[in-house]
Amino acid sequence: MRKKLTWLVPLVCISAVVFVFITSAGYDEKIAQEKPIVPHQYSIRLLLDGITNEHLLEQFPYGRYLDSANIQDIQSIKNDLAVLNEKFPGDSMRNMQLISIALTDSLYAQYEKKHYFQIFDADFLTQLFQWAEKFNAYAEIEQSNTLLYGSIYNYWGSKISNHLGELSKNNSSLKYEYKFKYLKSKCDEKRFSVATKVGQVEKVAYNLLSSQWSHLLNASWNQATYMQLVVFFVFGILTIYGYLLIIKKIIKRNENQ
Amino acid sequence: MKISKLLLAAISQIMFVSAMAQYDASLVEYKSSSIAGETYSVIKMSRKGERVKVKYFAANAPDGSLVYERYQKWASNKNVIAVSSGTYMTDCNARKALPVGFCVDNGTIVNRQEKNGLDGLAVVYATGGIVASNIKDGNLSVKIDGQNATLDIRNAFDRERFLKWAQGESATVFQTHLFVYKNQLKLGTNSSPNLASRRFLAVCKDEDGYVVHYIINLPKEATIYQGSDKAFKILKDAEYVQDVVFMINLDTGCQNVFSLFDSKGNKVANKNFAGDTDITNASNLIVYYYE
Structure with a gap:
């Protein structure tokens, strides 16, 4: 009887540890669906009043633009660019750069404020990737705006893959979660390679x-x-x-x- | 008559030996030494006359050939001086690993991710030269459509322009740790505490203004700060280098590939010029050769 108990105690302990590890991993396989494009009326013209051609990049109200613009809709983004080209002709490259800054650094700053990039919010990251990867297709189809679309696509691909790498560094078990693996695979597929932390035991x-x-x-x-x-x-x-x-x-x- | 025969034999012997030689030994020096009781090895390669060249194999080929297979095929008719693992890899398995950070191999995008924290961006030219710039400085100079352009690749739009340039020019680009830039040690004491053997590639200028490349191998385990500090001191105090243009990292983690060949093409047996990983497990390789 005593001999049986001697074997039973470590077995129960190991099982408990394995149980805690298994139950703490994320097994939710429901992937967030793409956000629908909901049309709404607005005009970038209102934001351009009082802005000079020379200081366009510095004076443009990026935050207000993001609050009102329909960034899910490529037609809407193209209209904004057309308005910029009409109002500030002669430097289409600079105008593209303005939209690029709005949809990359400025948008990231807004997400940072909402702490989206401090935690692992799989649904948010999945929908962000779904939105960003469309720009790669737009870049291939519309060669005249390839720098704009490519910059948005590469920026967000880089940001998401870097974020996944950082998260796995701080929480090594995260890389076994289904949604993490899904996002990592998507990043790897598109050549935004995620360098996950390889532990000593794994090495x-x-x-x-x-x-x-x-x-x-x-x-x-x-x-x-x-x-x-x-x-x-x-x-x-x-x-x-x-x-x-x-x-x-x-x-x-x-x-x- | 006898003397002339002897002379002829000596000349033909010299000619035979020089025909066998892989490279001009006056351009390549190597030594294993110690500083403060710690062994290190140095390979010094002069770019005088641009005979010593660099080639970078960033990833497996699109047809599935592994990096070492690409290297072996290429090296079959080349005079290789040294070969080492290059930048960090995303996975220990070389078959699926990619280089960490932004990487373009002969104009083909290998990794689009601009990795946070790796400040060095190295560009390897088809002519055999290599330059590195500090991403944080935001002043990468390239020629786009015949015009000089200064790009800040931290900015998404400029990075896209750089990517298009690299594709158009069939350039090879990789991101890595930048330890020394323009004679300044860039790392702080608060960097990663991980202990490992360390290897560095430094590009310097000698007193005549010629570019000289150094590979410094530190077999003893050190943190990244300790290692780069030691390598910088070796360059300054033991090699008497005045101008260190840049010093970048060479990977010694899952891939610790390192070999040196003497001027006759024989592998140098000294263990201070050898890595402990078989070349078949290399995810990327930097190769020095003579042409």
């Missing part, structure tokens, strides 16, 4: 599986603390001593026979 497992013995030995030796080396040596000596005792006993028994 050891990888090197064992791929038979990287010299690297494994070198890294283990170099990274071990003095205490670990002492423990390793003591353990090694005890093991050898144990084997010696066994061999000695076998020899003695054979001699007695």
Whole structure:
């Protein structure tokens, strides 16, 4: 009875740890759907009053533009660019840059205020990626605005993949969550490669599986603390001593026979 | 008669040896030494006459060839001086790993992500040169449509212009840690505390203004700050370099590939010129060769 209990206690403890780990991982597989495009009336013209051509990039009210513009609708964005080109002709590149700043750095600043980039909000990130990736297609179709569309696409792809990398650094179990893996796969597919933190145990497992013995030995030796080396040596000596005792006993028994 | 025969034999022997030589030994020096009881190794390569060149293999080929296969195929008719793993990789498995941070390989986009915290952007030219700029300075100079343009690639629009330039010019670009820029150590003591062996690539100018490249290998484990500080001191105090243009990181993590070849093409056996990872596990490679 006592022997049974001795085995039961560690088994229950390990099961409890595994249970906590399994239940704390996110298994929700419901992916956020694309946001619908809802048309609404507004005009960028109202925001351009009093702004001079020379100081357009500095004076433009990016925050007010984002509050009123329909950034989900590409036609609406194109209309805004057309108005800018009409009002400030001669520098279409600069006008494109203005829309690019609004839909990248300014939009990011708004999300930052709402703390979206301080936590793992999978639905928000998924919908943001869905919106951003459309710009890649627009860039391929509409060559004249390829710099504008490409800049938006690459900016958000970079931001999201960097955010995922940072999150996995702070919470290594996050990379096993379904929604995280979904977003990481999307980023990787589009070549915004997410560098997730590879833990020491994972590195050891990888090197064992791929038979990287010299690297494994070198890294283990170099990274071990003095205490670990002492423990390793003591353990090694005890093991050898144990084997010696066994061999000695076998020899003695054979001699007695 | 005998003397002339001997002379002829000596000349033909010299000619044979020089024909066998992989590179001009006067342009490449290497040594293993120690500073404060710590062993390090240095490869010094002069770009005088632009015979020593750099080639970067950023990723597996679109046809599926792995980086080391690309390298071996390319190197079959090249005089290789040294080969090392390049920038950090996204995964320990070389078959699926990509270089960390923004990367373009011969005009093909490998990684679109501009990685936070990696301030160095290296551009490897088809002519065999390499330059690095500090992303934080925001003054990357390129020629777009025949016009000089200064780009700040932290800005999304400028980054897009740079990407289009790299594609158009079939350039090779990669992002990495920038440790020294214009003779200034860029890292703070509060950088990553992780211990690892370290390797650096430094591009310097000698007293005559010629560009000299150094690969400094520090086998002893150190933090990234300790390592870069040591390498900078080696350049200044042991190599007497006046002008360090930049010094960037070479990966010694999951991929720690490093080999040096002597002027006859034999692999240098000294362990201070060797990594501990097989080249088949390289995710990206920087190669120095003589042409």
